[in-house]
Amino acid sequence: MTYRTSLTAFALALAGLVAHPSPAGAGADAGPRASATPGPGSGAPSVQWTSCPAYSDEVIRSLRVTEEQIPAFRALMKRLECGTVSVPLNHRDPGGRKIDIAVTRLAATDETRRLGAIAVLPGGPGNSGYLDPVLRVALRNEQMAKANERYDIIGFDPRGVGYSTKVACPVSPVGPQEPGTLTEEAARKIYDAQVAANQECGRSDPAFLGQLTTESVAQDLDLVRTALGERTLNLLGFSWGTYLGMVYRSRFPEHTGRAFLDSVAPPWTRLDEHMKDSAEAAERDFGRMAAWLARRDATYGLGATARQVREEVAKLVRAYDKNPKIYTDVRRPVDGSAVADLAKRNSTEWTRAGRALAELRTATGTTAPPTVKELLGAPMTGTPVPGAPETLNMTMNLAVACNEDGSRVGFDTAWRDYRRLVKRHPATGRSWGVGGMCAGWPLPVQQVALKRGGGSLVLAGHLYEFMSVYDWTLQTRRAVGGTVYTVADDVHVSTTRVPGCAADVVRYFETGRIGAGCGGGAVPS
Template identity: 85%
Template sequence: MTYRTSLTALALALAGLVAHPPAAGATASAGASSVRWKACPDYSDEVIRGMGVAEDKVAAFHSLMKRLECGTVSVPLNHREPGGRKIDIAVTRLAATDKAKRLGAVAVLPGGPGNSGYLDPVLRTALRNEQMAGLNERYDIIGFDPRGVGYSTKVACPMSPNGPQEPGTLTEEAARKTYDAQVAANEKCGRSDPAFLGQLTTENVARDLDLVRTALGERSLNLLGFSWGTYLGMVYRSVFPGHTGRAFLDSVAPPWTRIDEHAKGAAEAAERNFGRMAAWLASRDEIYGLGATARQVREEVAKLVRAYDKTPKIYTDLQRPIDGSAVADLARRNSTEWVRAGKALAELRTATGTTAPPTVKEVLGAPMMGTPVPGAPEILNMTMNLAVACNEDSSRADFDSAWRAYQQLVKRHPATGRAWGVPVMCAGWPLPVQQATLKRGSGSLVLAGHLYEFMSAYDWTLQTRRAIGGTVYTVADDVHVSTTRVPKCAADVVRYFETGRIGRGCAGSPLPS
C-alpha cells in the first residue's frame, strides 16, 4: 500500500455516446447495470506531460485516447442494500487489437488505497513499453476509478490537520499534539458522511468490480494488481472465485490490514535495504566520502541523523526543514535513487550557508507541489486512502502504545527509522472495523514479490502465499511495482496471461552503475 500526496481533481465534462457490444458469447446477468458510455476526457499536452508521459510519447497518448472507451457503471453504495442509494464507478476499456485471437479482459487494479486507475489501460499497459503493449493484442484492458476516487462518486474530508511540525528530535509532547490532532481530524472526517465513508472498503470495491464485469458482458476477469491493488485482487478472488481468471499481483500486500504491523514490517525492510545501499556507497567512497565499508557508512549516516535532529537547518530555498527525519528519508531510498541520495548525504556532511546544497534541494525539494495543471485528473484521493485504511485497521493504537512503538523503531533502525512517524493514522477513527475474509482458491495466481523493497516487504509475499496459495515470482530488486516497467520482466507478465505459465522470477531494475 502506498501513501502519497494527491493532486487536486478538476471536473471534466463528458458528452456523447460510444457503443461497444459485449464480448462474443458473453451474457449479462438479468437486471444488471449496463455501462453508460460517454466521450473520454480531452487532456492538454501540458496535462499529459504532468502525468509522467515523455515528450516523445505524447502523440502516442493522444492516439490511444482515441481508442479508449470511457463510461460509468451504477452500483449500490451498500451492497447489502442493492435497492438503496446508487453511486457511479468510472470505467475505461482498451479493446483487444486482435479480435480473432481475443482471450478475454484484464482488469488493472490500482494501488493506494485511493489511486486512480482510469487511465491505466493507456499508462500501465499500452504506453508503458513494447512488451506490455503486447498484452493489448489479445486482451481488452479494463481500467477504473474505485469508489471514492477520481471520476467515480466521492466525498472529501479536509486533510493535513497538524500543520508543519517543529524540526528536530521528535519529543513525546510534540508527538502527543500530533496524536490529539489526528484523533480530532479523524473523528470530524468519519462523522462528516458516515453513510458513504463507512462503505469505503476493499470488499466493496471488489463487489463494484464484479458488477463492472457483468456490465461489460465478461464471464470472468483476469487481474493485474499493483500494491494495494494486490490486496484488492486477493479479496476479489476470495469473494468471486468463479469469476476470476489469471491473476498477477505485483508488490504484494500482506494478507492482513493492521497499520501498526504494516509500519513495523516496512521499517525493518527499509533498514535491511539500507545495508545494500551502504555497501554500494562504500564501494564508491572516492565519490561520496561516507566510508570505505558498509559499517562505516551506516555509522556515518546514523551520526548525521542525530546531528541534524540536534541542530536542524532551515534553508531559504526549501519549504522542508532538514532534520534527522530528512536524513533518514534519504537513507531509505530505493536503488534507482542511490546516486542522488548518496550525493545529498555527502553534501549534508559539510553543508554551510543559508541555501540548500544542490542535490539536497533537487531530492528533498522535488515533492513540493504547486497548483495542479487545469484539467489534470486526480491521481490519489486522500479521503478514500484514509477511510479504507482505517475502516480495515483493527490496531488504532492509543498514544502510549504508538509512542512506544515509535521509540523502538528509531532505536532498532538508526539510519532509516527516524523517517517514520508515530503510527497514529487511524487513531480516533469513529467507524467500525470491517475486514474481508481471504480464502484459498484453485485458480491461477502469481505473487510477484520484490526481494529488497520496503513498501511491500518480501516477507508479506510469503505470508500471502501461505494464506491463499499461489506461485511466488521473485523480483531481485528493491523497486516498488517495477515488474511491468522492466522489459524482460514485463515479457514474463504478458507470457503468463497468454499461456498461464510463469518462471521463478526476474532481475528487476538494475543497480546504478
C-alpha cells in the same frame, strides 16, 4: 495497507452519452463476448458509455508522459472507451442509494484471437485507475503493450476516487512539525490533532465513508464485469490493488481468471504491524546501499566499509536533529528525518542520495547543496494542472485504511513503538512518524476473510523493498495459495516497467505459465 504517493487533485466531469460500439467476436479461448448493454428491465448492470475526457498537452505531461509519447497517448485515447456503471452504495442494500463507478476499456487489437479482459487494479488505497489501460499497459513499454493485442484492458476509478462518486473531508490536520528531535510532547499534539481530524472526517458522511472498503470495491468490480459482458476477469494488481485482487478472488473465485499481483500486500490489515515490518525492511535495504557507497568511498567519502557508512549516516541523523537547518530554497527543514529519508531511497536513487548525504556532511550557507535541493526541494504536492484527473484521493485513502485497521493504537503504545523503532533503525528509523493514522476513527472495523483458491495466481514479491515487504508475499501465498515470482530489486511495483520482467507478465497472461522471477531494476554501476 496504505502506500502513500503524491496527490494531483482536480476532477473533470464526464461528457454526454454516446452510443457504445458493438464488439466483434471473441477469440476461441474467451468465447463470444456478451452484450455490454442489457435491455430495459433486465435488472443487470450496464455501462453508460460517454465521450472520454479531452486533455491538453500540459495535462498529459503532468501524467508523466514524455514529449515523445504525447502523439501515442492521443492515439490511444481515441481508442479508449469511457463510461460509468451504477452500483449500490451499500451492497447489503442493493435497492438503496446508488453511486457511479467510472470505467474505461481499451479493446484488444487482435479481436479474432482475443483471450478475454484484464482489469488493472490500482494502488493506494485511493489511486485512480481510469487511465491505467493507457499509462500502465499500452504506453508503458513495447512488452506490456503486447498485452493489449489479445486482451481488452479494463481500467476504473474505485469508489471515492477521481471520476467515480466521492466525498471529501479534511485529512491533513497537522501543520508543519517543528524541526529537530521529535519530543513526546510534540508527538502527543500531533496524535491528538489526528484524533480530532479523524473524528470530524468519519462523522461528516458516515453512510458513504463506512462503505469505503476493499470488499465494497471488489463487489463494484464484479458488477463492472457483468456490465462489460465478461464471464471472468483476469487481474493485474499493483500495491493495494494486490489486496483488492486477493479479496476479489476470495469473493468471486468463479469469475476470476489469471491474476498477477505485483508488490504484494500482506493478507492482514493492521497498520501498526505494517509500519513495523516496513521499517525493518527499510533498514535492511540501507545495508545494501551502505555496502554500495562503501565500494565508492573515493566518490562519496562516507566510509570505506558498510559499517562505517552506517555509523556516518546515523551520526548525520543525530547531528541534524540536534541542529536542524532551514534552507531558503528547500520546502522542508533538514533535520534527522530528512537525512533518514535520503537513506531510505531505493537503488534507482542511490547515486543521488549518496551525493546528498555527502553534501550534508560539509554543508554551509543559507541555500541547500545542489543534490539536497534536487531531492528535498520539490513541493510534496505540486499545484494541480487545470483539467488534470485526480490521481490520489486522500479521503478514500484514509477511510479504507481506517475502516480496515485492526490496531488503532493509543498514544502510549504509538509513542513506545516509535521510540523502539528509532533505536533499532538508526539510519532510516527517524523517517517514520508516530503511528496513529487511524486514532479516533469513529466507524467500526470491517475486515474480510480471505480464502484459498485453486485458480491461477502469481504473487510478485520484490526481495529488498520496504513498501511491500518480501515476507508478505510468502504470508499471502500461505493464506490464499498461488505461485511466488521473485523480483531481485527493491523498487515498488517495478515488474511491468522492466522490459524483461514485463515480457514474463504478458507471457503469463497468454499461456498461464511463469518462471521463478526476474532481475528487476538494475543497481546503478
